[in-house]
Amino acid sequence: MAFDIDMIKKVYAQVAERVDAAREVTGKPLTLAEKILYSHLWDGKSKEAFTRGKDYVDFAPDRIACQDATAQMALLQFMQAGKKKVAVPTTVHCDHLIQAKVGADKDLQSAMNTSSEVFNFLESVSDKYGIGFWKPGAGIIHQVVLENYAFPGGMMIGTDSHTVNAGGLGMVAIGVGGADAVDVMAGMAWELKFPKLIGVKLTGKLSGWTAPKDVILKVAEILTVKGGTDAIVEYFGPGATSMSCTGKGTICNMGAEIGATTSTFGYDESMERYLRATERAEVADAANKVKEHLTADPEVYANPEQYFDQVIEINLSELGPLLNGPFTPDLSTEVGTSMTEKAKANDWPLQVEWGLIGSCTNSSYEDLSRASSIAQQALDKGLKMKSELGINPGSEQVRYTAERDGILGIFEKLDAKIFTNACGPCIGQWARYSDPKNAPKNSIVHSFNRNFAKRADGNPNTHAFVASPELTAAIAVSGRLDFNPLTDKLLNEDGQEVMFDEPTGWELPPKGFEVEDAGYLAPVEDGSGVQVNVSPTSERLQLLTPFEPIGDEIKGAKLLIKAFGKCTTDHISMAGPWLRYRGHLDNISNNCLIGAVNAFGKKTNFVKNQLDGEFGGVPDTARAYKAAGVPTIVVGDHNYGEGSSREHAAMEPRHLGVVAVIVKSFARIHETNLKKQGMLGLTFVNEADYDKIKEDDTINFLDLNAFAPGKTLSIEFVHADGSKDVIEVNHTYNDSQIEWFKEGSALNLIKKQNA
Numbered sequence: 088m089a090f091d092i093d094m095i096k097k098v099y100a101q102v103a104e105r106v107d108a109a110r111e112v113t114g115k116p117l118t119l120a121e122k123i124l125y126s127h128l129w130d131g132k133s134k135e136a137f138t139r140g141k142d143y144v145d146f147a148p149d150r151i152a153c154q155d156a157t158a159q160m161a162l163l164q165f166m167q168a169g170k171k172k173v174a175v176p177t178t179v180h181c182d183h184l185i186q187a188k189v190g191a192d193k194d195l196q197s198a199m200n201t202s203s204e205v206f207n208f209l210e211s212v213s214d215k216y217g218i219g220f221w222k223p224g225a226g227i228i229h230q231v232v233l234e235n236y237a238f239p240g241g242m243m244i245g246t247d248s249h250t251v252n253a254g255g256l257g258m259v260a261i262g263v264g265g266a267d268a269v270d271v272m273a274g275m276a277w278e279l280k281f282p283k284l285i286g287v288k289l290t291g292k293l294s295g296w297t298a299p300k301d302v303i304l305k306v307a308e309i310l311t312v313k314g315g316t317d318a319i320v321e322y323f324g325p326g327a328t329s330m331s332c333t334g335k336g337t338i339c340n341m342g343a344e345i346g347a348t349t350s351t352f353g354y355d356e357s358m359e360r361y362l363r364a365t366e367r368a369e370v371a372d373a374a375n376k377v378k379e380h381l382t383a384d385p386e387v388y389a390n391p392e393q394y395f396d397q398v399i400e401i402n403l404s405e406l407g408p409l410l411n412g413p414f415t416p417d418l419s420t421e422v423g424t425s426m427t428e429k430a431k432a433n434d435w436p437l438q439v440e441w442g443l444i445g446s447c448t449n450s451s452y453e454d455l456s457r458a459s460s461i462a463q464q465a466l467d468k469g470l471k472m473k474s475e476l477g478i479n480p481g482s483e484q485v486r487y488t489a490e491r492d493g494i495l496g497i498f499e500k501l502d503a504k505i506f507t508n509a510c511g512p513c514i515g516q517w518a519r520y521s522d523p524k525n526a527p528k529n530s531i532v533h534s535f536n537r538n539f540a541k542r543a544d545g546n547p548n549t550h551a552f553v554a555s556p557e558l559t560a561a562i563a564v565s566g567r568l569d570f571n572p573l574t575d576k577l578l579n580e581d582g583q584e585v586m587f588d589e590p591t592g593w594e595l596p597p598k599g600f601e602v603e604d605a606g607y608l609a610p611v612e613d614g615s616g617v618q619v620n621v622s623p624t625s626e627r628l629q630l631l632t633p634f635e636p637i638g639d640e641i642k643g644a645k646l647l648i649k650a651f652g653k654c655t656t657d658h659i660s661m662a663g664p665w666l667r668y669r670g671h672l673d674n675i676s677n678n679c680l681i682g683a684v685n686a687f688g689k690k691t692n693f694v695k696n697q698l699d700g701e702f703g704g705v706p707d708t709a710r711a712y713k714a715a716g717v718p719t720i721v722v723g724d725h726n727y728g729e730g731s732s733r734e735h736a737a738m739e740p741r742h743l744g745v746v747a748v749i750v751k752s753f754a755r756i757h758e759t760n761l762k763k764q765g766m767l768g769l770t771f772v773n774e775a776d777y778d779k780i781k782e783d784d785t786i787n788f789l790d791l792n793a794f795a796p797g798k799t800l801s802i803e804f805v806h807a808d809g810s811k812d813v814i815e816v817n818h819t820y821n822d823s824q825i826e827w828f829k830e831g832s833a834l835n836l837i838k839k840q841n842a
């Protein structure tokens with residue numbers, strides 16, 4: 088489906104030369120991750136070796152993928168760049184805005200009714216700027232990408248954390264914020280801290296009830312939710328090559344749950360089989376010609392301790408099925424008796440209300456076929472379902488093929504709900520309760536990736552456990568969290584004791600994939616005549632107006648808020664119900680900093696308006712200052728802006744008139760996002776100066792007209808009693824970032840350069 092074979096061939100044409108150059112500068116054999124990174128340098132062939140975990144490097148990704156929630160602001164920004172087309176192949180996938188309630192057809196229709204303006208906007212912008220558009224119901228972004236676009240040795244970025252799923256097909260695929268995607272769409276480089284490398288050697292072979300999911304559940308147990316931070320996890324060994332391509336995708340997908348930059352596998356026969364089965368023989372043929380560059384050098388896997396920063400070994404033959412949770416994906420329990428004890432000790436409900444199979448993690452044909460083999464046994468052995476069962480196929484191609492092959496029919500005979508090919512319960516788009524906050528304590532088991540509180544159904548009392556699709560199916564039949572299908576018997580409708588046989592399934596559909604309408608819309612060749620319509624009265628979408636430059640004369644500014652303690656991007660721009668306004672900067676700005684604790688009074692969303700002495704919410708106070716033409720500043724503590732790369736956390740304060748954010752230290756991505764929006768992100772030279780800033784201060788920048796790389800700035804804080812403190816602040820702006828500030832934003836500069 089419109090995969091770009093010319094682009095892929097170009098990548099392969101230069102891979103040998105680039106890998107050789109990288110081997111020369113590093114003076115050592117290379118891991119797969121290094122080969123992909125070094126062959127995607129923005130400046131072409133490597134001239135220097137980079138320090139892992141330290142150097143920031145410019146890359147040139149091959150592709151971009153965006154989902155409907157994050158694409159809105161990304162595309163609104165891209166429209167400001169003055170470009171006719173995106174600079175690299177890009178796709179948009181409508182999968183997050185579809186609620187699961189009664190079943191696929193009705194749910195899809197109701198999503199069309201409630202979100203049609205967003206879908207229409209995304210479709211028309213895609214058409215205009217040469218972006219491939221996947222309609223609502225076409226599938227979940229990462230499954231669709233794996234089926235259509237991922238290719239061994241490629242580099243991709245995507246505006247979703249589980250973009251990393253494409254590592255299953257040998258990519259380096261990384262989740263980014265919208266601002267990064269916009270840069271690459273506009274033809275700019277993409278910057279990343281050169282990752283550290285973790286090697287996972289898989290020996291033995293999966294069998295019986297053990298699935299690829301159990302590999303990543305085990306890795307999560309070993310590394311914990313933070314263990315992969317700033318690292319690429321590379322899987323290798325006989326256990327890796329013996330696994331299906333979509334199974335590898337599952338493992339890479341949940342690399343996000345251990346905080347890894349991404350995960351990947353070397354090119355092998357399972358990937359070739361998958362490429363051919365998904366009608367990409369051309370890609371497989373091209374990959375075969377350069378296959379030695381699409382995996383690590385042999386010395387690396389022979390001697391991994393020497394080349395990776397950390398090595399883990401897992402024997403798949405000894406691995407058993409696991410259940411991870413509740414509330415965190417790294418809390419592993421082996422099925423059966425250990426779960427009985429743990430659940431009792433921790434008061435986890437042993438009765439399981441729902442089993443859910445799907446999400447971008449586990450919704451392949453293989454996943455559905457293995458789970459259906461358990462469902463079929465339940466029918467054959469006269470077992471009655473003790474929990475409800477829900478299925479979200481990963482794509483229309485998977486759904487259509489699974490329906491043709493009778494797989495969905497098996498689930499339906501057990502009264503399972505077949506939801507839309509979309510994220511649904513995985514992202515809280517599940518109308519399970521009318522009042523989730525007051526819903527009862529219960530347990531569910533699912534084959535998704537994330538299981539923190541409220542993720543699936545908004546109910547803080549839902550204990551969600553993560554398992555393979557086949558184990559999820561078996562537990563759903565049994566209705567027991569501590570059911571061990573390897574040893575436990577179940578009583579059937581005739582009162583007989585029966586046991587499940589091991590699950591079986593197909594890696595790929597024996598009769599091939601089939602689909603009538605995959606749900607893809609190719610953009611028109613010349614999009615110049617395409618109209619993008621956004622209603623001025625829309626509450627969900629708003630065209631952006633370029634930010635005016637702040638200028639070098641900031642005088643008489645007021646303190647909007649001095650944030651106390653932790654202030655993450657969630658404190659700055661909350662998610663939850665606010666997701667609805669992601670495409671409307673003015674409306675979503677009503678959540679600006681409402682989660683931050685004000686150092687004066689230690690309350691959230693309660694700050695003083697110096698113009699009238701009244702106290703009120705942060706957004707309203709900021710709007711009052713803005714209306715009066717008074718610039719504002721935000722002061723913060725350590726690691727300000729940590730969390731996600733959400734660009735709204737920088738755009739909202741900018742929109743509300745904040746000119747500078749002065750903190751003890753920044754999370755780097757947020758600092759860069761502030762720079763991109765043409766604001767000042769500054770750090771105290773002396774951290775103790777944080778304490779000198781008072782609620783009633785008036786703030787004057789003394790030397791902003793001499794703003795230059797490596798030079799501190801001086802800011803005068805005039806206190807209510809007339810006394811003053813002059814505070815020195817550092818910044819990390821380079822020459823081009825100072826240009827962003829002078830032009831009002833990075834996008835303003837790009838537009839000017841394109842004019």
Ligand code: F3S
Nearest residue numbers: 249446447510513514
């Ligand atoms: Fe969607 Fe859940 Fe994946 S929200 S993209 S299915 S993590």
